[in-house]
Amino acid sequence: MSKSVGLLLLGLLAACTTDEAQMEERIAAAVRATLTAEAAPRAEGLVGASAQVLHVIDGDTIEVRIDGGQTSTVRYIGINAPELGDPCGAEASQANAQLVAGRRVTLMRDVSEADRYGRLLRYVYWEDLLVNAELVRLGYASAATYPPDVAFAEEFARLEAEARASSRGCWAIQAAAVATEEQGQAGTFEILIDPNCSQFDAPGNDNQNREEEYVCFTQRGAQPIDLTGWSVRDDHGWTYSVPVFSLAPGASVRLRTGCGVDTDTDLYWCKPDAYAVWNNAGDTVTLLDPQGVLIARYSY
DSSP states (O other): OOHHHHHHHHHHHHHHHHHHHHHHHHHHHHHHTTTTTTTTOSSSSOOOEEEEEEEEETTTTEEETTTTTTEEEEEETTEEEOOOOSHHHHHHHHHHHHHHHHHHEEOOOOSSSBOSSOOEEEEEETEEEEEEEEEHHHSSEHHHHHBOOOHHHHHHHHHHHHHTTTTTTGGHHHHHSSEEEEEEEEEEEEEOGGGGGGSSSOOSSSSOOOGEEEEEEEOOOOOOOEEEEOOOOOTTTEEEESSEEEEOTEEOOOOOOOSSOOSSSSSHHHHHHHHSSTTOOOOEEEEEEEEEEEEEEEEE
């Protein structure tokens, strides 16, 4: 390796290290500031399982040793954080670590014991602070309601709205409202994953009726928006790339799992295998722009 190349690599490594340190300090400062606030739900006199946090897996999942010796993976109830490979995933994981890494926590159950992956579903308290809520309030997770575990659903939704409005955490770099230019005038758009016009469970056998399984997107902005190259993804990782397509203000479009001819109101995934996409027992719809920036996410 030449001396100049070596110096360049050292410079790049130093820059990366500096950026990571700045990110960690920024998140740590936000966590320190917010721990003194009273906006997130708190509880006193909790009765639950005590545990030691062994490892922070990502922004909404930890590994703990429950008193008595059992080691378990715990998925936070009622929230979704970006995956580690997604934009802001590292920041969300770091925020979670700032709150719970190496600490003793209390695990509180809602209705369900575990998810389909075998992870315990819990509200996680550090002292009397509800970590699930705090991550939403900091802007490093979004509210994600999975009935019947809905004890704090309204509170999480309120905290998410506040974090969005204040551009906290991930919302500062993954804003759902994006400035556009149309005929020389600036406007904004907002794409919503609309459960009111979606049908995640098709009538009959989903795999045999895939044209009637669909997710619906509604445009709430003031200008048409070009969705070409955007992508839609489920929890399993199935991904659809939007072809050349524009969505008018106030309009909705259904993305159908089956095959057909695309129109102004219906797009067809035409998934190559014989299976439906959306899990009837619960799934997450993720919408990303061409740069991979999170635009919207909806869990059911």
